[in-house]
Amino acid sequence: MSKAFFALFCALSAAHLVFSLMKNKKGRAYTKPFLVPLLLISYLTCGRAVSLPLALALSACWLGDVLLIPKGKLWFALGGIAFAAAHVLLITAFQDGAKGSVSALPIIEAVFLGGIALLVTLSVKDGIPEGLLFPIGAYLALNGVMNAFALNRYLTLGGRGALLVLIGAALFFLSDCLLFPVRFHKNRSLVPGGHFSVMLGYLAGLSLITAGFAL
Numbered sequence: 001m002s003k004a005f006f007a008l009f010c011a012l013s014a015a016h017l018v019f020s021l022m023k024n025k026k027g028r029a030y031t032k033p034f035l036v037p038l039l040l041i042s043y044l045t046c047g048r049a050v051s052l053p054l055a056l057a058l059s060a061c062w063l064g065d066v067l068l069i070p071k072g073k074l075w076f077a078l079g080g081i082a083f084a085a086a087h088v089l090l091i092t093a094f095q096d097g098a099k100g101s102v103s104a105l106p107i108i109e110a111v112f113l114g115g116i117a118l119l120v121t122l123s124v125k126d127g128i129p130e131g132l133l134f135p136i137g138a139y140l141a142l143n144g145v146m147n148a149f150a151l152n153r154y155l156t157l158g159g160r161g162a163l164l165v166l167i168g169a170a171l172f173f174l175s176d177c178l179l180f181p182v183r184f185h186k187n188r189s190l191v192p193g194g195h196f197s198v199m200l201g202y203l204a205g206l207s208l209i210t211a212g213f214a215l
Contacts, residue, residue: 005042012038013203020196028195029069035203036062039210046214051096054213057089061206073129080132084139087146090209094149094165098156105155106148113144113173120177127184140180143173150209161215168208175201 012031019027040058044050064082067075117140125133150169154162179198181190191197 002042002045005038005045009035009038009042009207013199017196017199017203020199021193023194032065032069033062036065036206039206043210043214048214051093051213053089053093053096054210057086057093058206058210060086060089073132076129077132077135080135080139084142087139087142090146090169091149093213094146094153098153098162103155106152109151110145110148113147114141116177117141117144120180124180124184127186136180140173140176143176147173159215161212164208164212164215166212168205168210168212171201171205171208175199175205 013035016028016031016035019031036058040055040062043058044055060082064079064086067079067082069075117137121128121133121137121140128136147169150166154166156162175198178191178201181187182194182198193200
């Protein structure tokens, strides 16, 4: 990836994480819209062939980030739709050159992570806005399916790049699992670090996925 833009991404991400630790909502809101665009630019200028689905997935993540800044059920729903689209685009990107399953492991992982998605969603169901329980659970399950495709890509292609993508996808899933209690549980301090932990997993996950494609 472009070292200059990636360095800017890392610096601004560090600032955003510090604001998260300080519970500085204004600082988080000011820095969040610029994070993924810097990562996207660093990928587009890496000098390698660009995966259009990955570029669109990063764009959808940026849209989701922006839509989740305002409070309210509508904004949360729209942000969720943007991130769901990002997962579908990531699945499309992961299929490039890795079509067909080499084992049952990806299917087993999808079922396993789907079970985790169900448990996480049910654990915070009392705090989820009315009418969003099923869509939110389905979204987290979709993240699990995205992870299964990342595993299939690694099993099919192998190599360092596919491994980075696999780890990045896992961190993305972990970030979403942490987001649910941070956003919906009555005890918001249940997750150590709160938004810091959520964003650390999210930004690290996207970085590794992008770096895996840039290799």
